Amino acid sequence: MNKDTKIYIAGHRGMVGSAIWRTLTANGYTNLLGATSSELDLRNQQDVQEFFAKAQPDVVIDAAAKVGGILANNDYPYQFIMENMQIQNNLIDTALQAGVEKFIFLGSSCIYPKMAPQPLKEDYLLTDSLEPTNEWYALAKITGVKACQAIRKQFGKDYVSLMPTNLYGTHDNFDLTSSHVLPAMLRKFHEAKRNNHAPVTLWGSGTPMREFLFVDDMAAAVVFALENKLPDYLYNVGTGEDLTIKHLAETIQKITGHQGEILWDSSKPDGTPRKLMDVSKMHQLGWQHQVSLGVGIQLTYDWFLENLNAFKEVKL
Template identity: 60%
Template structure:
């Protein structure tokens, strides 16, 4: 659907390394990895704005930005994100802020002549009980997970908006849906972080204190998929270069680990010598959550960073940037 073939000679993303690329959300886990990747590849004209410099929820400000900067490419990695607690506490923020950001950026990008836009979502867009591994066509087939449906609805709207602009205007807007991500610039906050950075912080602090054990919630049996954020950044460049289609694309590692295996790996990487104790009175969450990324694999992209190598890299970053 829409637009010339992205592979046409001299017409690809990678052939335009002097073009202006707007990375929205460049200070987050995802955006910062995309910026690192683009700089490594020689993209010299990145357009970056902090939240203080450009509030993406303000339509007139976004409009003025696109009118003056006129970027050629847009990668939309800006979003209000958070865990279950935040989603339950601030549902209005999660739906309104994300809808505002997406609508403002996608619409202004189209009207100001952006050649190609990539919208990034999340695996939480899928139904709570979607068949595993989750294929792209599971979208909108059943009810969502109630704890994060406000965020999920906004992200689904973003996918549909990209599709609508492609259908109506033949505009090259695409969507990628990453699995659970980790890596440098992750959130290691004691209460608000996801499972992997939370474990890393707890094992590190236990090691420093010389604690004899670390208690982890649940049984350790749920299966989860993780992708290093530098692999995601590599996939983003691949999609910008190679993909121009109506459907969204899952971006995952295709590999599952139990939370127990994950905890043992983190413990080993951190060098915590004590015991791991499982508190099975605490909830496990969804038993399995794996995305089917065969669509992306068939296009020719697969991840390169193993979980152990990625954890080592993340712990190194943690030691240099987070620990007190």
């Protein structure tokens, strides 16, 4: 991979895409392409085809997706399955038709069955039923994985899928109606601290186990996949370590300085009991994460505080 290889990052303004852009720039890559949603509607096939015809990228990294937590997935199932399939189908098929030899597709650990054995191995894909609260997003991502696998099988191109565990970090989404658990907690504890250390109510029982990966580590995994021809079509990307949601809440509470009570609303869903990734395949190839959870949350909170004015809905 040359440093002037033309690399198109779909979703380059998002948390993951922007981290990939920063990491590639830091590694000396000089020919990066991006287009905002107002410049390019990835759901529109003709728009995507015209963009590829003009830009002619050598490599495509698909970090674009409609994402959200349990609430958003539950309330908007059609948008989560249809828009994600539109985005990835347009990118994958147009890349194939345009002769793009290398494509990196980013998915999610939710592609694996709800009750799969732990830790989750790549081989568990499509062996049982999905978690109902996010099956729409998961189904879309599974079709993307299988499309890239089909291209490898039929056309011999280097199309690979990376499945990250729960990601968090700078440039995350802190909107309480659509964000994931870690940034939502961080914001809740921050606002409660500013509100005289008011109690914080969190969904579920606090007992589910979750794994979290700092987004810069995910970006490093993408660069690793970019610079190496990975022998298989699907790889998990994570830390291989998890903790309870209760432990996560207590960790965030300490970092934000909140001193109030934590209340658990057990009437709300817990989601999957446990989601720990088996990351041995990536470890065997030479990649592993570098940022510990405590350090990553502190870096995320520092960024959140520096960008409070960007979050218009945050109550100060």
